Amino acid sequence: MTTGNPLPEINKKRLWLSTGVTVPVAGLLTLIVIYKAGEYGMALFVLIPLFLGVSSAVIYGRKQPISRRQAVGAGLISLGVYAAALLVFAIEGIICVTMAAPIVVPITCIGSIIGHGILNAKNDRAAWVILLLIGSIPATAFMENSPPPLHTVVTSVEINASREEVWKQVVEFSELKEPDEFIFRIGIAYPIHAKIDRKGVGAVRHCNFTTGSFVEPITVWDEPGLLKFDVLEQPAPLRELSFWNINAPHLHDYFISKEGQFKLTALPNGHTLLEGTTWYYHDIRPAFYWRLWSDYIIHKIHGRVLEHIKTNAEHAE
Template identity: 60%
Template sequence: MNILIEKLPDNDKQRKWIAIAITVLISMLLTLVGIYLIGEYGVALFIFTPFFMGACPIILYGLKRHVSRKEAWKMGFLALLIFTVGLLFFAIEGLICIAMAAPLGILFTWLGSLIGFSIVKKGTKRSSVIVLIFLAFIPTTAFIEKDFEPELNSVVTSIEIEADLSTVWRNVVEFPQLEAPKEFIFRTGIAYPINAKIEGSGVGAIRYCNFTTGSFVEPITVWNKNLLLKFDVLEQPAPMKEISFWDIDAPHLHDYFVSKKGQFKLTQLSNGNTLLEGTTWYYHHIKPAIYWKGWSEYIIHQIHLRVLAHIKKNAENDQVLLRR
């Protein structure tokens, strides 16, 4: 690594661009190894890789040179920008996933640039060793975190409906076509429900909740009429359709977000209305879990709200007709 640094040109502009190019190339290779060889979307990808992109170019460029903190973070963010364009251009990722990961990427690129600046400012002779440690740390972390078992999480959303239990129940079991979504999140490619059908009745019946990307196949496990409908998820479609110039089929669209089971619970209220609760149990293989859990739960809540509002509208309309 010292030989590489010493062979960089003395011209400031050329040295900067070559340092950035080397950083982006290494980061892209590490990303491909992590995603396609190791099969891991985790801390190595979303934290350590942007950290490396912030630190590496300034270390390559700035050793034995005067560099400002502003120059350091500018080089780091330029490397991140070129890297992001590369992900889009080579159909590795789509715009939505990149936007979701952007806060992590920006934060840790900035932190990496500060560390890189600190190393250069001290003029340590071991800077090349530090870069090599960064390089080794990324795939090593991906290998380690690959074996971590994901945690099963639940998301509960509820709505009050001005209709009795039996009327709500009929609209829970299956419901007609939903209106086109008005929520921005569903206009970005995130899959959303369009209708639900059921084959059979009672435990063992198969419910199909149809989304824009395919169908959830849901064998009924509990059929407590007018009170509780519970089901497993046997099959599920891709969670989104990526926005891209190309047709992207990224690995994270398959088995990285997994819905395990769900239920609808109906409760009669004292005012005669019905409280309807929808629950989804899920896990994901994407880390850091605390960050991606926030995105997952927000999206699941939006899906729940879309379905529950549709059931509410249909049940209340049915109740009005029954009262006539």
């Protein structure tokens, strides 16, 4: 053993062997899940990270004793190389890899601990466990086809202006200033301005974002209390940070805004309570995790628009 080197040379070779075997298999499974099954779900965000951890730990510790910490380290190295490969081969961009990290990192660690436990059991089941994981990943992906539920996000702001004045700013609004929020500056799509072709039900409103336009046919025109609309077309939810032109499938038809509305309520103090509501669904799992991101981003988009309307209404002549 070389002085100051925490691992013997044979350990290093086996460590990189574990990565060299595990990552290509995980990459192939990822391509099957995304491009054949067309799913961003439990197979991609749970089973593949679990496989990365289990396989790396088992191969690394197959013919030598390793600690649990070393097993976890092997899993995280494989996960890091796997993530880098997604970026290099333009399968994903930096934003989506970063958003997935809080769920895939712990799952990879759990997989590594499971792999370490299998080694310590001193039986011959390790290969079977890995094969079972490999087989279950595409099988799970092809079975993940349940319709996603519709979710609602409501954001509100109190405005020191009458409903009539606020209504004018709601129907269409002037160009917004450049955002200060970090999520918008790194590529999440944000609204720029809104235009409408005429008044009343059947009018079409265009809410223009940095990635394109939301086409919104008006379904309720109750001036000055309620403006409700469907979403006929929508642009990509973000521009990925990448050295390449990323056009991942999840940028199309996996996050869908269905309806929206602005509700204006007169308050006793003469102010107006303005509520912005979006009804949406996303076909990405585990839903509880990705809903946290979706709700947060929609609230930030709502907030950007509502604050702009508030400023314009309160300073209208």
